Amino acid sequence: MASTHGNYSAYYARRTQSRTALFPHSLFPHAAVLDVGSNVGHITAYIAQHLAPRIITGVDIDQSLVDAAWRHRLTAWSLASPHTTPDYFPASLPHELGPLPIPPSDDKHAFPHNLAFRCADWTKEDIPEDKDGYDIVLAYVLSITKWIHLNQGDDGLVAFFRKIHTVLHKHGHLILEPQPWESYAKARRMSEHLRATYQTLQLRPSNFSTTLKDIGFEFVKTLGETGEGGFRRSIDLYVKR
Numbered sequence: 697m698a699s700t701h702g703n704y705s706a707y708y709a710r711r712t713q714s715r716t717a718l719f720p721h722s723l724f725p726h727a728a729v730l731d732v733g734s735n736v737g738h739i740t741a742y743i744a745q746h747l748a749p750r751i752i753t754g755v756d757i758d759q760s761l762v763d764a765a766w767r768h769r770l771t772a773w774s775l776a777s778p779h780t781t782p783d784y785f786p787a788s789l790p791h792e793l794g795p796l797p798i799p800p801s802d803d804k805h806a807f808p809h810n811l812a813f814r815c816a817d818w819t820k821e822d823i824p825e826d827k828d829g830y831d832i833v834l835a836y837v838l839s840i841t842k843w844i845h846l847n848q849g850d851d852g853l854v855a856f857f858r859k860i861h862t863v864l865h866k867h868g869h870l871i872l873e874p875q876p877w878e879s880y881a882k883a884r885r886m887s888e889h890l891r892a893t894y895q896t897l898q899l900r901p902s903n904f905s906t907t908l909k910d911i912g913f914e915f916v917k918t919l920g921e922t923g924e925g926g927f928r929r930s931i932d933l934y935v936k937r
C-alpha cells in the first residue's frame with residue numbers, strides 16, 4: 697500500500713519511549729483502550745505490557761503493519777521473564793531460536809492476552825470492540841490526524857472525532873497528538889488526491905481543541921512535547937463530558 701495514510705513501518709520504534717513517558721499512567725490500569733493508527737504496534741504493546749489495561753486493541757488501515765504488530769506481540773512476550781518482567785531476555789534469543797509460543801491463560805486481561813490488533817479503516821468501519829466502548833482512545837491519533845485530514849477533508853476529520861466521542865465511555869479520555877499544519881505541505885505532495893483535499897481545508901490543528909469542545913470534549917492539559925525539528929509535537933489530553 698502506498699504511504700498516503702502515514703503507513704510507514706520504520707516510523708515508530710524511534711519515538712516510543714519518549715512519548716509513553718508522558719502518558720498519565722494512572723489512567724490505564726483496568727481500562728479498555730483503543731489505539732487508532734497503531735502502526736507496527738510498539739506503543740500498543742508497551743501499554744499492554746507495562747500499564748496493565750484490561751484490554752487494548754490496536755487498529756490500522758494497513759494489513760502489513762497489522763501483521764508486523766502481531767509479530768511484535770510475540771517478540772515482546774518471548775523477551776519477558778517467566779514472571780513477565782519485560783525485556784528480560786536479549787533480543788538475539790527469539791531472533792536465533794524463534795519466538796516462544798504463547799500458552800493459553802485463564803486470565804485474559806494479563807499480557808499478552810490483553811493485546812489484539814485489527815486491520816480496518818476505522819473512520820469508515822467499526823471493529824467488534826467498539827460495541828463495548830473504551831475508557832481511553834489514543835488518537836495518536838498519535839500522528840494520525842494529518843493523514844485523515846488530508847485524505848478525507850475537514851468533514852472526514854470531524855466525523856472521526858465524533859466517532860471517538862461516541863465510542864468513549866462517559867469521562868473517558870482521548871490522548872491526541874496532532875501534527876502541526878506546517879507538516880501538511882510536504883505530505884500533500886504524495887498524491888494528487890491529497891493535494892486537492894489540502895486546498896479545501898479550513899480547519900487548522902491549532903483549532904482542533906475548539907472543534908473537540910463543540911463535539912463534547914473538555915481539554916484537560918498538554919501532557920508534554922516530544923520529538924525534534926519537524927517531529928516536535930505536543931500530546932494533549934481530553935475528557936468526554
Ligand SMILES: C[S@@+](CC[C@H](N)C(=O)[O-])C[C@H]1O[C@@H](n2cnc3c(N)ncnc32)[C@H](O)[C@@H]1O
Nearest residue numbers: 701702703708733735756757817818836838839
Ligand atoms: C504516522 S503513523 C502513526 C503511528 C502511531 N500512531 C504513532 O503515533 O507512532 C499513522 C498510522 O495511522 C494509520 N492510519 C491512517 N489512516 C488510518 C485509518 N483511517 N484507520 C486506521 N489506521 C489509519 C497508518 O497506516 C499509520 O500506521
